[in-house]
Amino acid sequence: MVVLAASVVSKSGKVLVSRQFVDMTRIRIEGLLAAFPKLVGTGKQHTYVETENVRYVYQPIEALYLLLVTNKQSNILEDLETLRLLSKLVPEYCYSLDEEGIGKNAFELIFAFDEVICLGHKENVTVAQVKQYCEMESHEEKLHKLVLQSKINETKDVMKRKASEIEKSKIDKNRGDKGGFMSMGSGRIETSFSDMSISSSGSGFGSGSGFGLTTDVDSFSTKTKGRQPSSATAPPKGLGMQLGKSQKTNQFLESLKAEGELIVEDVQPKVGQSRVAAPPPTDPITLTAEEKLNVTLKRDGGMSNFDVQGTLSLQILNQEDGLIQVQIETGGNPGILFKTHPNMNKELFSNENILGLKDPNRPFPTGPAGDAAGVGLLKWRMQSADESMVPLTINCWPSVSGNETYVSIEYEASAMFDLRNVLISVPLPALREAPNVRQIDGEWRYDSRNSILEWSILLIDNSNRSGSMEFVVPPADSSVFFPISVRFSATSTYSDLKVVNIIPLRGGAPPKFSQRTNLITENYQVV
Incomplete structure (x- = not known):
C-alpha cells in the first residue's frame, strides 16, 4: 500500500486540507485533486474510483469528502481501514464539519494525518494514541511554565507589600487629625439631612407629594458616597467644610480597606453591581x-x-x-x-x-x-x-x-x-x-x-x-x-x-x- 495524499475536499471541488506523503510535484497533486469531482458522479454506491494511474478512495462526511489518493497496486482493504481511521479523527479536531470548521483546524488535521500515515504507509495506531502524540506534552515545558508563574506571583507579592507600605504612610499622616476624624461621620449625616429639609421646603411640593420624598432619599444616598453638590443649589452654612472632611474620611477608609479592615464594609455603602453610575448632568x-x-x-x-x-x-x-x-x-x-x-x-x-x-x-x-x-x-x-x-x-x-x-x-x-x-x-x-x-x-x-x-x-x-x-x-x-x-x-x-x-x-x-x-x-x- 502506498498513499500518495490525504485530503478533505468539498463537494464543489474546493480543496480544504491536503497532505502529500511521497515525492511528487505540487502540480501533479493539484491535477489529481482537481480531477476527482469530475470522476465521482452521482448515484454510485461504491467509495472508490480508478483511473489509469491512481485510485481515489473516499468517504462522504456531510457536505465534504475525505479522500485518499493511492496507486493502483495498493491493497483496497488497507486503504479502507486507513480511511475509516482518518474519518474518526476529523470530528475529533473539527467540531463543525463545514468549510469554516475544517479551515480553522487545518494544521491540527495535517499533524494527525502525519501520525497515521508515514511515507505512504499506514502506522499501527489508534485514535487515542494519535491525540496523545499530537499533544506533545513536555515535562521540561511544564517545569518552565511553573518557574515563570512563580516569578510572576513573587513580583505580585512585592507589589502588594510596596502598596501596603504606601498606604500605611498615608494613614500615619492622617492620624495627626484625630479630632477632625471623630466629627466626620456626623458632619456628613448633618449635611445630608440639612439638604433634605431645604429640598422639601423649597421645591414647591408638599411633604406628601411623592416627588420631594424620592428626591430627598436619593440625595441622601448619593451624598453619603462623598459626592459634592454643585453651586446651583443653596447649601447651608458650613457645608463646604463638612464635605471637605467627608472626602478626607473616604480617603482614610480606603486606606483601611487596603489593609483588609472588615469595618470598612459596614461603614461604606455598596455601589450597585449591575451598572456604573451615570456621570452628573x-x-x-x-x-x-x-x-x-x-x-x-x-x-x-x-x-x-x-x-x-x-x-x-x-x-x-x-x-x-x-x-x-x-x-x-x-x-x-x-x-x-x-x-x-x-x-x-x-x-x-x-x-x-x-x-x-x-x-x-x-x-x-x-x-x-x-x-x-x-x-x-x-x-x-x-x-x-x-x-x-x-x-x-x-x-x-x-x-x-x-x-x-x-x-x-x-x-x-x-x-x-x-x-x-x-x-x-x-x-x-x-x-x-x-x-x-x-x-x-x-x-x-x-x-x-x-x-x-x-x-x-x-x-x-x-x-x-x-x-x-x-x-x-x-x-x-x-x-x-x-x-x-x-x-x-x-x-x-x-x-x-x-x-x-x-x-x-x-x-x-x-x-x-x-x-x-x-x-x-x-x-x-x-x-
Missing part, C-alpha cells in the same frame, strides 16, 4: 429615559418571560427653570402602556403628549448635579410573547465524549439594538483549573471562587451579530451549565421615547436640555 435640564429588561429564555428554544419596564425622570439644576412642561414623542408601539405620576396632568398628556403638573404654578423640584436619580415623570411597561422582540438569544450545546465534555455556545443578536458591554456568565462544575477554551469570539475569564466562565464582548453591532465559544471540561451533566446569566446595555429603547421640546410657563426662550437613553438588563437568563 451638565445641562440645566436633563431627562433620562431608562428601560429595564427581564427575559427568561428556555435552553431548548422558546421564551417563557419577556417584560420591559421603563421610566422617564427629570433633573433640574436651577430653581428658576422649574416652571416648565415637557413635550415628548413615542414610537407608537400599541403594546406599551404608559402611566403618569399622580401629580401630572393626565388629560394634557393623553391629548397632547405633554407632561405638566396639575397645578401650573408649582415648579418641579430641583436637585444637585451629583444626584442623577431625578424626579420620575412617566412609567411604562411592555410584555410580549413574540420571540423576535428578544435582543439576544443564547444557544448552549453540551456533549460528553469519552472523559471530556465539549460545550459549544453561540449568541445571535437582533438588528434592533447595538449591545454594549455584553457579559455572558456560564456556571461550571467544580474544577481544579480553568476550562480549556478552544475558540471564542471575544474575551473570557474564569471565576474560580464561584466556578463561572464569563464571556465578554465589548460591542455587538452589524459586524458581529453572531458569535460562538467552545470549551472543554471534565465529564458533567448538561444541567450544570444552566442557568446562563446575561448582562448588557444599549443606547436605544423599545418605546423609542424622545423629548421634543421644553415649554417654559413664564414665557421666554426654552431652556437648554439634554436627553439620556439607556436600556439595561435587570434579570436576563437562559434556564
Whole structure:
C-alpha cells in the first residue's frame, strides 16, 4: 500500500486540507485533486474510483469528502481501514464539519494525518494514541511554565507589600487629625439631612407629594458616597467644610480597606453591581429615559418571560427653570402602556403628549448635579410573547465524549439594538483549573471562587451579530451549565421615547436640555 495524499475536499471541488506523503510535484497533486469531482458522479454506491494511474478512495462526511489518493497496486482493504481511521479523527479536531470548521483546524488535521500515515504507509495506531502524540506534552515545558508563574506571583507579592507600605504612610499622616476624624461621620449625616429639609421646603411640593420624598432619599444616598453638590443649589452654612472632611474620611477608609479592615464594609455603602453610575448632568435640564429588561429564555428554544419596564425622570439644576412642561414623542408601539405620576396632568398628556403638573404654578423640584436619580415623570411597561422582540438569544450545546465534555455556545443578536458591554456568565462544575477554551469570539475569564466562565464582548453591532465559544471540561451533566446569566446595555429603547421640546410657563426662550437613553438588563437568563 502506498498513499500518495490525504485530503478533505468539498463537494464543489474546493480543496480544504491536503497532505502529500511521497515525492511528487505540487502540480501533479493539484491535477489529481482537481480531477476527482469530475470522476465521482452521482448515484454510485461504491467509495472508490480508478483511473489509469491512481485510485481515489473516499468517504462522504456531510457536505465534504475525505479522500485518499493511492496507486493502483495498493491493497483496497488497507486503504479502507486507513480511511475509516482518518474519518474518526476529523470530528475529533473539527467540531463543525463545514468549510469554516475544517479551515480553522487545518494544521491540527495535517499533524494527525502525519501520525497515521508515514511515507505512504499506514502506522499501527489508534485514535487515542494519535491525540496523545499530537499533544506533545513536555515535562521540561511544564517545569518552565511553573518557574515563570512563580516569578510572576513573587513580583505580585512585592507589589502588594510596596502598596501596603504606601498606604500605611498615608494613614500615619492622617492620624495627626484625630479630632477632625471623630466629627466626620456626623458632619456628613448633618449635611445630608440639612439638604433634605431645604429640598422639601423649597421645591414647591408638599411633604406628601411623592416627588420631594424620592428626591430627598436619593440625595441622601448619593451624598453619603462623598459626592459634592454643585453651586446651583443653596447649601447651608458650613457645608463646604463638612464635605471637605467627608472626602478626607473616604480617603482614610480606603486606606483601611487596603489593609483588609472588615469595618470598612459596614461603614461604606455598596455601589450597585449591575451598572456604573451615570456621570452628573451638565445641562440645566436633563431627562433620562431608562428601560429595564427581564427575559427568561428556555435552553431548548422558546421564551417563557419577556417584560420591559421603563421610566422617564427629570433633573433640574436651577430653581428658576422649574416652571416648565415637557413635550415628548413615542414610537407608537400599541403594546406599551404608559402611566403618569399622580401629580401630572393626565388629560394634557393623553391629548397632547405633554407632561405638566396639575397645578401650573408649582415648579418641579430641583436637585444637585451629583444626584442623577431625578424626579420620575412617566412609567411604562411592555410584555410580549413574540420571540423576535428578544435582543439576544443564547444557544448552549453540551456533549460528553469519552472523559471530556465539549460545550459549544453561540449568541445571535437582533438588528434592533447595538449591545454594549455584553457579559455572558456560564456556571461550571467544580474544577481544579480553568476550562480549556478552544475558540471564542471575544474575551473570557474564569471565576474560580464561584466556578463561572464569563464571556465578554465589548460591542455587538452589524459586524458581529453572531458569535460562538467552545470549551472543554471534565465529564458533567448538561444541567450544570444552566442557568446562563446575561448582562448588557444599549443606547436605544423599545418605546423609542424622545423629548421634543421644553415649554417654559413664564414665557421666554426654552431652556437648554439634554436627553439620556439607556436600556439595561435587570434579570436576563437562559434556564
